[in-house]
Amino acid sequence: MQDLDDLHRPNAWIETAQERLDELDDQLRASGWRRRPVAGRHWWSRTYVAG
Structure with missing residues (x-):
């Protein structure tokens, strides 16, 4: 079982997962959601509130 909090290589999938999370973050913020300052x-x- 892989630790999802392990951000070190050889976890090749981690970069893709972070990119997808950033894309989702961009979409949510473009739709009026605001990211809470505390993760x-x-x-x-990441947590959000409706804008």
């Missing part, structure tokens, strides 16, 4: 427990745990 969740994990690198992918």
Whole structure:
């Protein structure tokens, strides 16, 4: 089992996952959502509020 919080190589998928998360973040913010300043427990745990 792979630790999803392990951001070091050889986790080749991590860069793709981060890119997709950034794309989703861009889409949400373009739709009026605001990202909360405090992230969740994990690198992918972004939280938003409706704008």
